[in-house]
Amino acid sequence: MNDLLPIATTQQVGKPIVIAGPCSAESEEQVLRTAHALAEYGIKIFRAGIWKPRTKPGGFEGVGEPGLEWLKTVKAETGMLVCTEVANKIHVEAALKAGIDMVWIGARTSANPFAVQEIADSLAGTDMPVLVKNPVNPDLELWIGAIERIYNAGIHRLAAIHRGFTAYGKHLYRNMPQWHIPIELHRRLPNLQIICDPSHIGGKRELIAPLSQQALDMGFDGLIIESHCDPDCALSDKSQQITPEVLNFILNTLVLRETTQTTESLTLLRQQIDQIDNDLIEIIAKRMRVSREIGQYKKEHRMQIVHTNRYDDIMKSRMKLAEELGMSGNFMRTIVEAIHEESVRQQIEVLNNRIK
Numbered sequence: 001m002n003d004l005l006p007i008a009t010t011q012q013v014g015k016p017i018v019i020a021g022p023c024s025a026e027s028e029e030q031v032l033r034t035a036h037a038l039a040e041y042g043i044k045i046f047r048a049g050i051w052k053p054r055t056k057p058g059g060f061e062g063v064g065e066p067g068l069e070w071l072k073t074v075k076a077e078t079g080m081l082v083c084t085e086v087a088n089k090i091h092v093e094a095a096l097k098a099g100i101d102m103v104w105i106g107a108r109t110s111a112n113p114f115a116v117q118e119i120a121d122s123l124a125g126t127d128m129p130v131l132v133k134n135p136v137n138p139d140l141e142l143w144i145g146a147i148e149r150i151y152n153a154g155i156h157r158l159a160a161i162h163r164g165f166t167a168y169g170k171h172l173y174r175n176m177p178q179w180h181i182p183i184e185l186h187r188r189l190p191n192l193q194i195i196c197d198p199s200h201i202g203g204k205r206e207l208i209a210p211l212s213q214q215a216l217d218m219g220f221d222g223l224i225i226e227s228h229c230d231p232d233c234a235l236s237d238k239s240q241q242i243t244p245e246v247l248n249f250i251l252n253t254l255v256l257r258e259t260t261q262t263t264e265s266l267t268l269l270r271q272q273i274d275q276i277d278n279d280l281i282e283i284i285a286k287r288m289r290v291s292r293e294i295g296q297y298k299k300e301h302r303m304q305i306v307h308t309n310r311y312d313d314i315m316k317s318r319m320k321l322a323e324e325l326g327m328s329g330n331f332m333r334t335i336v337e338a339i340h341e342e343s344v345r346q347q348i349e350v351l352n353n354r355i356k
């Protein structure tokens with residue numbers, strides 16, 4: 001994909017692309033009020049979802065085609081480029097007919113190759129810029145596959161949106177950033193622009209600024225941020241939407257970093273290593289939490305802490321797996337010993353009532 005082109009020529013050299021607008025178009029008044037405020041602050045690309053894929057039935061599923069008329073008005077009155085989500089052929093045809101400038105493929109759609117192919121086929125022969133969100137699951141190949149389907153339809157103004165990945169359970173983030181995945185995407189497709197969506201990663205207003213800064217520090221090409229004239233009354237994603245004023249404030253506080261081409265790929269690899277190490281530490285901490293629960297159980301049942309058979313089984317199976325994955329068994333022995341030692345120490349603390 002050496003002939004990829006930027007999705008828009010609206011951004012100033014050295015500045016990130018900024019796409020902003022509400023999660024959903026709700027009414028003509030809400031769309032225009034938000035759009036005019038954003039245009040005043042210099043935003044050049046406006047987003048609004050017209051068709052909203054909801055996790056469960058019963059949520060606000062978007063206003064549908066009438067919303068396209070509102071986007072046409074935004075374009076005519078503000079001069080901004082307008083952008084919406086498409087999930088099937090009918091959406092693409094309606095967006096093309098309405099003169100929409102850019103479309104994005106949502107995370108639930110990019111996880112489905114049939115849907116992406118249908119979108120690609122209906123875009124063939126046009127020069128519509130397309131933004132492909134990562135699939136909800138952390139599968140880089142599926143993300144690249146979706147991008148390739150669109151590219152193979154002849155679309156070269158193409159970009160990816162990193163919106164984080166679903167994880168089971170409660171976390172700080174609504175969708176886990178797993179930064180090493182977009183970083184690896186950049187390594188694999190260096191000409192592809194990547195835009196970060198801190199709104200859907202964080203799921204909370206207060207996380208938008210730090211996530212945006214992190215994305216710029218990592219060399220992302222731009223940001224797509226949900227902005228609503230009255231976020232508390234939004235019909236979808238209200239806890240992560242910010243007013244145009246707050247958006248402008250955040251954009252003005254972001255620090256832009258210089259990137260040096262020569263060391264870029266080393267930097268990217270190091271960023272992946274940093275992220276993987278963080279993940280490793282978190283996962284070990286999770287193992288310790290389970291281990292403390294076992295400690296509690298052993299305490300309640302007056303059991304001894306170390307069970308030699310169990311330890312031997314763990315050691316053998318972990319060494320075998322490590323060897324299958326190309327690592328030395330002795331190296332894994334050292335790691336398992338160290339983890340086991342810490343695990344026993346924590347269980348002893350539980351037994352002695354020092355921690356829960």
Ligand code: PEP
Nearest residue numbers: 023049106107108163200
């Ligand atoms: C959106 O951008 O409003 C949206 C639905 O996002 P995602 O597909 O990332 O969940």
Ligand code: MN
Nearest residue numbers: 023226236237
């Ligand atoms: Mn949203």
